[in-house]
Amino acid sequence: MVGVKTAPVLSCSFCAAAEPESLAQETIIDGLDPKEATRLRRVRNIGIAAHIDSGKTTATERVLFYTGRIKSIHEVRGKDAVGAKMDSMDLEREKGITIQSAATFCDWMKTENGKDEKYHINLIDTPGHIDFTIEVERALRVLDGAVMILCAVSGVQSQTITVDRQMRRYNVPRISFINKMDRMGANPFKAIEQINHKLRIPAAALQVPIGTEDNFKGVVDLIRMKAIYNEGSKGEIVVEKDEIPESVKALSEEKRRVMIETLADVDEEIAEIFLDERTPSEEQLKAAIRRATIALKFTPVFIGSALADTSIQPMLDGVVDYLPNPAEVVNMALDSRRAEAPVKLVSYNSLPFVGLAFKLEESNYGQLTYVRVYQGTLRKGMNVFNARTNKKVKIPRIVRMHSNEMEDVQEIGAGEICAVFGIDCASGDTFTDGALNYTMTSMFVPEAVISLSIKPKNSKDSASFSKAMNRFQREDPTFRVHVDQESQETIISGMGELHLDIYVERMRREYGVDCETGQPQVAYRETITQRVPFDHLLKKQTGGAGDYARVMGWMEPTDNLEENYFEHQISGGAISEKFLFACEKGFQSSCEKGPLLGHKVLGTSMVINDGATHMTDSSEMAFKIATQQAFRKAFTAGKPQVLEPLMKTTITAPNEFQGNIVGLLNKRNAVINETDIGPEDFTLYADCSLNSMFGFSTQLRAATQGKGEFSMEFSHYSPAPMQLQKELIAKYEKQQASRHKK
Numbered sequence: 001m002v003g004v005k006t007a008p009v010l011s012c013s014f015c016a017a018a019e020p021e022s023l024a025q026e027t028i029i030d031g032l033d034p035k036e037a038t039r040l041r042r043v044r045n046i047g048i049a050a051h052i053d054s055g056k057t058t059a060t061e062r063v064l065f066y067t068g069r070i071k072s073i074h075e076v077r078g079k080d081a082v083g084a085k086m087d088s089m090d091l092e093r094e095k096g097i098t099i100q101s102a103a104t105f106c107d108w109m110k111t112e113n114g115k116d117e118k119y120h121i122n123l124i125d126t127p128g129h130i131d132f133t134i135e136v137e138r139a140l141r142v143l144d145g146a147v148m149i150l151c152a153v154s155g156v157q158s159q160t161i162t163v164d165r166q167m168r169r170y171n172v173p174r175i176s177f178i179n180k181m182d183r184m185g186a187n188p189f190k191a192i193e194q195i196n197h198k199l200r201i202p203a204a205a206l207q208v209p210i211g212t213e214d215n216f217k218g219v220v221d222l223i224r225m226k227a228i229y230n231e232g233s234k235g236e237i238v239v240e241k242d243e244i245p246e247s248v249k250a251l252s253e254e255k256r257r258v259m260i261e262t263l264a265d266v267d268e269e270i271a272e273i274f275l276d277e278r279t280p281s282e283e284q285l286k287a288a289i290r291r292a293t294i295a296l297k298f299t300p301v302f303i304g305s306a307l308a309d310t311s312i313q314p315m316l317d318g319v320v321d322y323l324p325n326p327a328e329v330v331n332m333a334l335d336s337r338r339a340e341a342p343v344k345l346v347s348y349n350s351l352p353f354v355g356l357a358f359k360l361e362e363s364n365y366g367q368l369t370y371v372r373v374y375q376g377t378l379r380k381g382m383n384v385f386n387a388r389t390n391k392k393v394k395i396p397r398i399v400r401m402h403s404n405e406m407e408d409v410q411e412i413g414a415g416e417i418c419a420v421f422g423i424d425c426a427s428g429d430t431f432t433d434g435a436l437n438y439t440m441t442s443m444f445v446p447e448a449v450i451s452l453s454i455k456p457k458n459s460k461d462s463a464s465f466s467k468a469m470n471r472f473q474r475e476d477p478t479f480r481v482h483v484d485q486e487s488q489e490t491i492i493s494g495m496g497e498l499h500l501d502i503y504v505e506r507m508r509r510e511y512g513v514d515c516e517t518g519q520p521q522v523a524y525r526e527t528i529t530q531r532v533p534f535d536h537l538l539k540k541q542t543g544g545a546g547d548y549a550r551v552m553g554w555m556e557p558t559d560n561l562e563e564n565y566f567e568h569q570i571s572g573g574a575i576s577e578k579f580l581f582a583c584e585k586g587f588q589s590s591c592e593k594g595p596l597l598g599h600k601v602l603g604t605s606m607v608i609n610d611g612a613t614h615m616t617d618s619s620e621m622a623f624k625i626a627t628q629q630a631f632r633k634a635f636t637a638g639k640p641q642v643l644e645p646l647m648k649t650t651i652t653a654p655n656e657f658q659g660n661i662v663g664l665l666n667k668r669n670a671v672i673n674e675t676d677i678g679p680e681d682f683t684l685y686a687d688c689s690l691n692s693m694f695g696f697s698t699q700l701r702a703a704t705q706g707k708g709e710f711s712m713e714f715s716h717y718s719p720a721p722m723q724l725q726k727e728l729i730a731k732y733e734k735q736q737a738s739r740h741k742k
């Protein structure tokens with residue numbers, strides 16, 4: 001069985017088109033040329049994703065140290081004030097949070113059957129905070145597997161649930177690592193129980209801890225039944241002992257049984273062995289764990305403490321043993337020459353090149369584009385085609401990234417990740433060598449839900465301000481900038497307050513521009529609820545050439561609240577193609593700023609089915625304006641309403657606070673969809689309007705003695721309560737009136 005990796009939009013059509021049988025044929029590594037197979041077998045592209053502060057960066061620091069990529073370990077917010085390698089931005093080091101995902105690579109020597117085998121691991125450390133979720137999305141889009149880190153005390157937290165959703169969206173197999181075993185109250189089995197029940201993915205420990213908290217010394221490997229300890233000042237020496245300490249012998253036997261039982265539920269071979277009451281061999285167990293993990297049916301769980309330098313190396317062995325190599329994941333593209341038919345990409349160096357630009361970053365040497373090579377080889381000096389723009393570009397320089405440092409390389413093979421300089425493109429563009437016309441589906445970009453007005457305090461900084469805005473927008477598809485035509489204010493929008501704050505701060509630090517910002521605003525939408533016919537004539541005769549355009553048709557709500565739609569049904573040539581195009585432009589620009597509040601229009605369609613043109617007075621401008629005027633009139637007559645963003649909200653807290661939290665949510669008119677009550681903690685899933693969630697974190701803290709936490713993710717737009725609509729409209733009208741007076 002193989003994992004099929006697609007972006008969400010196309011997953012259904014791909015699943016329908018791709019029979020598992022035929023997929024398997026082309027992706028079984030043994031079918032490849034033996035040299036390619038050996039190379040690919042030793043490559044892993046993985047990401048590390050988790051709830052905020054679970055220890056992703058701390059664990060990555062150990063991985064880099066043990067694989068020899070860095071010479072010493074520096075802690076996140078450590079006393080030496082250096083900061084972890086992967087948090088390379090000053091702001092990240094100060095705040096101790098990861099903002100941008102950082103890519104690196106390392107080689108891991110694994111001893112197999114007494115022989116040392118070298119594995120090449122491309123690794124991306126992603127941010128935990130929901131506001132930087134696009135970084136996780138784009139990493140998961142191009143990675144073949146992931147390590148999901150959980151805290152041994154907190155277990156599955158609100159953001160773990162979001163990360164879980166993202167991993168499912170891109171069909172990413174995962175191993176789990178329960179970190180912070182040295183903390184007071186550490187309980188890995190509670191966390192495993194939560195993975196099973198809250199995330200609903202079968203999980204079982206492959207290890208049992210030897211001691212906990214201050215006494216955490218190592219782990220028992222349940223497959224080989226050996227004790228594993230770390231020695232040396234930084235845990236760099238792994239010591240294996242056949243002797244399992246008496247204190248954990250019974251627990252190890254019990255958890256080994258649980259591991260086999262869990263595997264028997266998800267793997268046929270182990271199920272048979274289990275039913276025959278035989279004992280599976282080490283090889284059988286490892287093969288079953290690998291099969292089930294890659295098939296997304298199971299997650300093996302490792303246990304350790306990154307800060308205490310304990311049991312990181314076995315987790316790295318787990319990456320190699322249980323996460324897929326690039327040939328074991330099916331990646332699909334669409335063939336534009338064959339009506340966008342789905343095609344499988346094969347990680348063969350000798351095939352025509354196909355790569356995906358998944359992340360852009362401004363560096364001191366120009367724009368850096370991260371590329372995942374899915375097929376063929378990317379060589380320095382070669383010409384590649386951007387499938388979106390059809391433009392040819394030469395690849396001047398290829399580097400492998402090591403956080404903010406880079407290493408030049410001549411070429412990069414299929415299944416690998418690199419960065420290139422000097423190509424102009426957008427995030428999500430597909431590149432090919434021109435022989436193929438393939439495009440890859442791009443990643444899911446969540447809606448921006450918060451906006452604020454911004455301007456430089458000092459007008460002399462305008463040029464740097466624009467430069468920074470352009471750069472941030474190119475790099476981050478969830479960060480948007482526009483100028484409000486009426487107020488002439490620059491408005492930035494993004495995923496949350498922290499997201500926008502970070503950009504304001506980066507503007508100051510990286511470009512020396514201090515900014516003034518307005519109050520954060522919710523990104524409302526406007527829509528109509530009724531079908532309205534229109535017949536609008538624009539006619540101006542003021543001497544000389546006049547303006548003439550007549551447009552007829554109707555406007556109505558669309559079935560979904562996801563987009564707007566324009567169509568013309570003109571047959572007799574009453575309006576020419578050129579003018580119809582101007583009408584469409586008029587419609588699009590009207591949708592940018594709705595009549596009710598000046599927010600974007602959503603879920604509205606316009607059909608033009610008749611009209612009139614004047615021989616001399618009609619122009620594109622006249623038709624554009626006529627359409628805008630018709631839009632305004634029809635929209636106002638179509639019982640318009642304000643839509644507000646509803647957020648999928650996940651809250652976790654100890655059980656005793658359930659009443660308080662339900663009270664808080666009721667006050668906000670939230671819809672509680674589900675509550676999971678565990679032995680100590682509960683998780684509550686609700687839809688809340690973003691507007692009602694300002695200040696929620698402070699109230700949640702107060703209501704739970706600081707023990708509750710929550711995360712929010714945009715879900716959909718829904719009509720705002722009548723009272724709020726009235727207030728918002730009245731406020732907007734007042735603003736408009738005072739603007740016109742001025």
Ligand SMILES: Nc1nc2c(ncn2[C@@H]2O[C@H](COP(=O)(O)OP(=O)(O)OP(=O)(O)O)[C@@H](O)[C@H]2O)c(=O)[nH]1
Nearest residue numbers: 052053054055056057058097098128180305306307
């Ligand atoms: N006790 C203990 N603390 C740890 C461990 N691992 C990490 N920490 C601490 O937890 C805090 C967060 O660690 P990070 O590595 O920054 O976590 P992160 O998941 O990368 O954080 P974000 O990227 O901001 O989400 C830091 O203060 C670490 O020192 C551990 O094994 N034990």
